[in-house]
Amino acid sequence: MSIHSIFPGVAGYEPLFGQSDRRRFRRVHIDLFGRYMLQSKAEHHCRTVDISIGGMKLLCAGKPAIGERVVVYIDALGRFSGSAVRTHVDGFSMTIDASAQRREMLADKLTWFANRIALNLVDARRHERVEPFQKFALMRLAEGDEHIVKIRDLSASGVSVESTHIPGIGARVSIGRAYATIVRHHDGGFAAEFLTPFAPGDIDETTRL
Numbered sequence: 001m002s003i004h005s006i007f008p009g010v011a012g013y014e015p016l017f018g019q020s021d022r023r024r025f026r027r028v029h030i031d032l033f034g035r036y037m038l039q040s041k042a043e044h045h046c047r048t049v050d051i052s053i054g055g056m057k058l059l060c061a062g063k064p065a066i067g068e069r070v071v072v073y074i075d076a077l078g079r080f081s082g083s084a085v086r087t088h089v090d091g092f093s094m095t096i097d098a099s100a101q102r103r104e105m106l107a108d109k110l111t112w113f114a115n116r117i118a119l120n121l122v123d124a125r126r127h128e129r130v131e132p133f134q135k136f137a138l139m140r141l142a143e144g145d146e147h148i149v150k151i152r153d154l155s156a157s158g159v160s161v162e163s164t165h166i167p168g169i170g171a172r173v174s175i176g177r178a179y180a181t182i183v184r185h186h187d188g189g190f191a192a193e194f195l196t197p198f199a200p201g202d203i204d205e206t207t208r209l
Contacts, residue, residue, distance in 0.1 A: 027052040028110045033181075033193070034074035038064050045170030047183050048074060049091070051110060053103040055082065059091040059184065061168040070094050077109055090169060090185070129153040129160075134208045137176040141167060149175065152189070154207065156198040162189040176209030 027050040036058070037043045046060040056072070064070050064084040071081045072094070082095035098106065131153050139149045139161070152160040159175060166189065167173055171182045173192065180192035198207075 036072035053106050055095045057093045063087045129155045140174045158193040160191045178209045
């Protein structure tokens with residue numbers, strides 16, 4: 001089904017891929033979770049940086065060799081396969097092998113994501129960040145180690161933390177009573193996405209993890 005048939009005449013909707021853009025594989029900055037499998041059958045968590053109908057860039061811990069075949073599943077987009085074409089400090093880029101029909105479907109999905117704010121389909125409150133009064137919490141790692149961390153801010157979907165111990169991208173941790181996945185590193189700490197998001201109205205300065 002085409003995006004035009006889903007949102008006919010919607011104010012604010014702008015087509016993202018013209019015919020020339022489809023050939024040039026225009027990239028869309030999009031933030032989605034997923035997982036991928038290498039030729040060794042090892043699986044890792046990942047997060048998208050940008051995607052086009054011809055390739056994608058991923059944030060992750062385990063990196064493939066250049067030319068290695070990769071199978072990736074991205075939430076809300078589905079399963080793709082391709083080859084690693086370059087590696088980065090915090091991830092890698094890969095091609096997307098797909099039929100013309102599959103590329104058309106992906107182009108429509110990327111157009112939807114790129115226009116979701118204009119179409120008022122995002123609840124901005126989900127990402128509204130607050131600085132809690134109680135800033136310190138206990139972080140537990142999967143192997144059982146414990147560390148005291150300082151919470152910079154939090155939202156219904158995640159938390160930004162200051163810590164002397166920084167787990168790898170994709171690592172599962174508990175922060176207080178909340179379980180989360182490490183999705184990004186920053187100076188002095190990391191950001192984590194809650195496995196079970198809070199309701200937007202449940203987060204304020206008095207929230208204690």
